[in-house]
Amino acid sequence: MLLALNDGVETPLEFDKAVIGIASSEIVHLASAFRRFGVLKIDLSSGSMYFSPDACRMHDLPVTSGPIEVADLFSQLHPEDAERIFDAFDTATRSRCGWYFNFRIRQKDGSWRWARLVERYIDTPPNGEFIGIVYEFLPPVPTAEIRIRQVDEPGGEKTLCRLVFTGKTTCIQRVEEPLEDQAAERLRHPAIEVGDDDLAELISRHRLYGFFRQDIESGHCYFSQAAYQIYGLPYTSGPANLAEMIRRTHPDDVCLVSSAFEAAARHKAMFHIVHRYARTTSYKTLRLVGNYRETPDGRGELYGSIYEFYDNLSIVGFSS
Secondary structure, three states: OOOOOOOOOOOOHHHHHHHHOOOHHHHHHHHHOOOOEEEEEEEOOOOOEEEOHHHHHHOOOOOOOOOOOHHHHHHOEOHHHHHHHHHHHHHHHHHOOEEEEEEEEEOOOOOEEEEEEEEEEEOOOOOOEEEEEEEEOOOOOOEEEEEEEEEOOOOOOEEEEEEEEEOOEEEEEEOOOOHHHHHHHHHOOOOOOOOHHHHHHHHHOOOOOEEEEEEOOOOOEEEOHHHHHHHOOOOOOOOOOHHHHHHHEOHHHHHHHHHHHHHHHHHOOEEEEEEEEEEOOEEEEEEEEEEEEEOOOOOEEEEEEEEEOOOOOOOEEEEO
């Protein structure tokens, strides 16, 4: 069944970026810091498909600088989703349009993990190509994670640690692989030319994707128009009404959100928060991904992105 939807999720990304003062490279860094996030290309002339290192790892495929084995890829997909993706690819190829696809990947223990593919058509000779992103869905469980650098002993080297909040409990875990430091390497592939602006556009296509900025000294927090739309509040160019946002946050998640912001500001660290937020009579799950930076005048601030979790449904969509 093909449905024509006017869902209003073509976010004016360029304007949203300007409101908060965020660069495309910062958006990509936020998107890829806490999960596997890959880029890919499909050459329509040869039929070859190229995956970045993280995209390969996500599908349990060997990392390669050449084309992947398509048969191996489809063997990892849920049978129902494999059939749908063939139909979607055929439609997008004939129409020369962008498309997205929510699907399931088989895990080593036999379970299924949800992921999302977003593609854009590029009119390159002779027959064009698709470039896209693919990333894993995180479980919509209220939690917060802060990645901080700690010195083990005086004069020693800094190591990366994970500070995890779950409800009112906190634990510190050592991180063996500093994923955020490897983000650029995990996206690099010799056959795929995708710039930061391309990635930022793909990240925000087909969904509301907002931004925020908090001045640490004053505590004032500013949100982009898309972020206000996500929260269901009227837009204002001034500081956000944090009291109203706290009132609408699930009572069990208020401490989690406040503790995460305080820890991120104190450690000057990167963080993400999954929390529940009231819309009308029910709660929806939102995710904030943020980082610390200093302004040209030396003031510290937190900035980041906001988006709503998807439902775990096998969905195909197209765009012009």
